[in-house]
Amino acid sequence: MIDIRILRDDPERVRENCRRRGAHVDVDALHKKDQAYLILVREVEDMRAERNRLSKLCKDDISAREKVRELKKEVAAKEAQLSDLRTSIDQDLAWLPNFLADDVPSGEDDEDNVALRHWGQKPDFSFDPRSHDQLGEKLGIIDTERGAKVAQSGFYYWAGAGAQLASALFFWAQQELVKRGFQLFMTPCAAKERTLFGTGYLPFFEDQTYTIADEDLALIGTSEQTLVGYHADEIITDVDLPLRYAAYSPCFRTEAGSYGKESRGIFRVHQFHKVEQIVFCRPEDSPAMHESCQENEEYLLQQLGIPYRVVNVCIGDMGAPGYKKYDIEAWFPGYGGYREVTSNTNLTDFQARRLGIRYRSENGDKHFVHTISATAVTDRVACAIMENFQQEDGSILVPEVLRSLTGFDRMQLRDA
RNA sequence: GGAGAGGUGGCUGAGUGGUCGAAAGCACAGGUUUGCUAAACCUGCGUACCUUAAUCGGGUACCGAGGGUUCGAAUCCCUCCCUCUCCGCCA
Numbered sequence: 001m002i003d004i005r006i007l008r009d010d011p012e013r014v015r016e017n018c019r020r021r022g023a024h025v026d027v028d029a030l031h032k033k034d035q036a037y038l039i040l041v042r043e044v045e046d047m048r049a050e051r052n053r054l055s056k057l058c059k060d061d062i063s064a065r066e067k068v069r070e071l072k073k074e075v076a077a078k079e080a081q082l083s084d085l086r087t088s089i090d091q092d093l094a095w096l097p098n099f100l101a102d103d104v105p106s107g108e109d110d111e112d113n114v115a116l117r118h119w120g121q122k123p124d125f126s127f128d129p130r131s132h133d134q135l136g137e138k139l140g141i142i143d144t145e146r147g148a149k150v151a152q153s154g155f156y157y158w159a160g161a162g163a164q165l166a167s168a169l170f171f172w173a174q175q176e177l178v179k180r181g182f183q184l185f186m187t188p189c190a191a192k193e194r195t196l197f198g199t200g201y202l203p204f205f206e207d208q209t210y211t212i213a214d215e216d217l218a219l220i221g222t223s224e225q226t227l228v229g230y231h232a233d234e235i236i237t238d239v240d241l242p243l244r245y246a247a248y249s250p251c252f253r254t255e256a257g258s259y260g261k262e263s264r265g266i267f268r269v270h271q272f273h274k275v276e277q278i279v280f281c282r283p284e285d286s287p288a289m290h291e292s293c294q295e296n297e298e299y300l301l302q303q304l305g306i307p308y309r310v311v312n313v314c315i316g317d318m319g320a321p322g323y324k325k326y327d328i329e330a331w332f333p334g335y336g337g338y339r340e341v342t343s344n345t346n347l348t349d350f351q352a353r354r355l356g357i358r359y360r361s362e363n364g365d366k367h368f369v370h371t372i373s374a375t376a377v378t379d380r381v382a383c384a385i386m387e388n389f390q391q392e393d394g395s396i397l398v399p400e401v402l403r404s405l406t407g408f409d410r411m412q413l414r415d416a
Numbered sequence: 417g418g419a420g421a422g423g424u425g426g427c428u429g430a431g432u433g434g435u436c437g438a439a440a441g442c443a444c445a446g447g448u449u450u451g452c453u454a455a456a457c458c459u460g461c462g463u464a465c466c467u468u469a470a471u472c473g474g475g476u477a478c479c480g481a482g483g484g485u486u487c488g489a490a491u492c493c494c495u496c497c498c499u500c501u502c503c504g505c506c507a
Contacts, residue, residue, distance in 0.1 A: 041466055045476040051487090052476090058487040059434060065487040072487085235426095364445090365471085 001353040002096050004089075007031055014096065020106070021097045021315060030092040037089060040082050047075045094203055097320035098350040104324055107314030110340075113327065114314065119298065120307030122331050127392045131334035132383035133265030136162065138394050139411055142266060154255065154270035158379075161411040165398065166273070166382045168405035170248050173275040173300055173377040180296055182246040182277060187226035189249055190217045195229035198355035200321030200347065207256040210270075219252035224373045227278040232355040236369065238362055242281035242289055246376065249274060266379060267339065275376035280357065283349065286370035287324075290346040293374035294326055297342050300377060304399045306384045307331040309338055323348040330384040341384060342375035 007014050007030065015027040051071050057064040105114045123129075136142025141162025147155040158166045178184055193216055196202045196209065201221055210219040220226055227245045236243065251274050258268060266272070277296060279289045294310070301308050313325040325345040329338035349368040352358070358366045389397040395412035403409045 038466075041476085045466065048477085049475060055488050056434080062487090068487040 001093060001350060002098065003349075003353065004034060004093060007034060013099075017099055018097065020100065021320065023095065023097045023320065025092055025095045027096075030089065030096075033085060033089050033092070037082070037085050040078065040085060044075065044078050044082050047071065047078060051075060094197070095320075098323050098348060100315065101324035101346070103312070104318070105312055105314040108316040109314075110317045112314040113311035113317055116310045116312050116326075118307070118309045119302060120305070120331070122307050123333055123388055125333060125390075125392075129333040129387060129390060130394070131265060132267075132332070132386045134334065135386050135390055135394065135396065136265065139396070139413060141165070141411065144266065152270065154268075156266050156269060158382075161406070161408065162382075164406045164408075165385065165402070165411065166379060168398075168402045169304075169377055169382050169385070170273060170275055172402055172405055174246060174248055176300060176303075177244075177246040177275070177277060177296065177376055180244075182244040185223075185227060185230075185245055185247040187220075187223050187230075187247050187249060189220050189226075189252075191220050191225050191229060192216045193218070195225055195232070195355075196221075198232060199225045199228050199351050200319070200354065201225060204320045208253045210252045210254055220249060221253050222251045222274060222373075223247040223249035223276045224278060227276065228280075228351050228357075228371055228373070229355060231280060231357045231369075234357060235366060236280065236357070236359040238282075238359055241359055241369070242279050242285060245278040245280075247276055247278075249276070251378075266383065269379075272379045274378045277372070277374040277376050279372040279374075280352075280359075280369045281372070282359065282361075283367065283370050286346050286348060286372060289370075289372045290324065290326075290344065290374075293344050293372050297328055297344060297374060297376065301328065301330065301341075301381070303401045304381070304385060306381070306388055308341070313343070318345075321345075321347050321350045323350070330381065330388075332384060332387045334387040334390070339380070339384075341378065341380040344374035345372070347371045347373060 002014070007027070011027060011031045014031075017023075018025055018027055051068055054064050054068045054071065058068065105112060107113065130138070133142065133144070139161070141159050143157040143159050144153075144155075147153075147157055157163075174184055190212065193202060196218055201209065205221070208221060212218060226249070227247055230245070231243075251272050253270060253272075255268055255270060277293050279293060281289045298308070298310070308328050308330045311327050311329060313322075313327050318325045322345045325343060327340050327344075328342045330341040331337075332339050348370050351371045352368040357369050357371075359369050360366050385399060386396050389399065391397065391410075393412070395410050398406050398409050398411065
């Protein structure tokens with residue numbers, strides 16, 4: 001949500017932003033509606049003031065009662081108009097995208113993202129490296145077939161050593177974030193519409209959401225929803241900022257309309273798992289916090305030894321709530337290219353405004369906080385481990401930092 | 417799932433139809449007194465929106481949410497939501 005006052009003061013700025021982001025909101029119509037709304041508000045409030053004034057006379061003056069009764073009807077009619085207009089404005093407002101940072105590259109899709117830097121040495125194989133789904137099947141550690149049998153295509157099992165690897169990865173990442181000042185949570189895995197709206201998933205990604213029948217509940221698409229929603233309607237004390245929160249959770253996405261797209265393996269699935277970083281901070285700190293989360297993401301991949309590149313995500317590849325976004329694309333030798341494993345978004349006050357998350361500064365002023373939402377690790381990182389550390393015999397070496405947690409340093413065929 | 421109690425400002429807690437946006441206390445802010453601290457005393461202190469040059473002032477709305485009765489509702493009526501206690505079930 002953007003501040004409607006920006007639309008009042010500088011409609012051209014909003015219009016231009018919508019044009020650049022390809023938002024289908026009729027900004028001019030919205031602006032006109034808002035102007036009409038302001039006039040109507042004044043009319044209604046004046047009428048109510050008059051009604052209230054007359055009401056006070058009624059105690060002693062019986063004849064005033066008839067006048068108030070008349071006025072009441074007129075007020076009711078105007079109030080209905082006002083409320084309709086308000087609803088219509090709110091609907092339009094809900095679809096307005098966030099503003100963009102100056103250094104967001106223009107572009108249509110992920111092809112146009114701009115690589116900022118590379119890290120790590122791509123492994124040099126003397127054999128044809130396998131993809132994670134081939135490895136997973138061969139080692140019996142990823143089971144998509146039974147996932148489909150039990151749930152649906154798009155669900156899967158991590159099995160045996162694979163489940164141990166994934167668990168170790170998620171636990172390790174959480175511990176590392178705690179060391180870096182994050183407070184760890186386990187959150188609800190369902191949230192109500194208000195929470196999804198507030199975090200900007202609705203209305204923009206409605207078709208990605210699993211809703212629960214007959215309930216005002218949906219399965220979370222990420223713990224970002226529950227971690228940011230945690231502070232809805234709250235005023236945070238200035239000295240507590242920044243707040244750094246982390247959580248591990250399953251993430252549910254319908255992936256409607258994406259069949260056939262990167263569908264091999266467990267890259268695009270209905271349920272994945274993620275350790276998430278969330279920061280609430282003062283507006284002036286959000287660029288630095290965005291970088292700080294980025295550093296955390298890169299630190300984790302470096303500790304694991306996975307080669308990657310960082311891209312500055314272009315306009316077309318960024319969701320409407322985002323102000324600026326970095327993705328990390330890990331090197332996947334079996335796939336033969338870089339693939340997105342994490343992303344990191346500065347949402348500025350877009351979510352905070354929708355959810356009413358504010359802070360009180362030392363002088364008593366209240367302002368909306370800024371939020372940063374950044375991945376730490378996901379299943380995709382486990383896939384990257386598999387592809388990068390595979391051996392010619394089909395076994396996979398476990399990264400050093402995870403060995404004390406997995407209890408083994410190599411995953412291999414049980415009968416090999 | 418069964419039975420009962422309750423939702424008022426940052427907190428505690430008055431308030432059953434009309435100067436109630438709401439007593440009082442706590443907390444908080446400013447001031448007086450004072451070697452320092454503490455105490456005491458005085459003053460101030462909800463939120464959102466509209467208006468305004470203005471965080472002067474004015475207006476509207478808000479006492480869980482939404483409807484209704486009435487000239488007038490925190491107070492009466494209806495529906496819903498939530499919280500708590502006891503019982504049952506249960507990881």
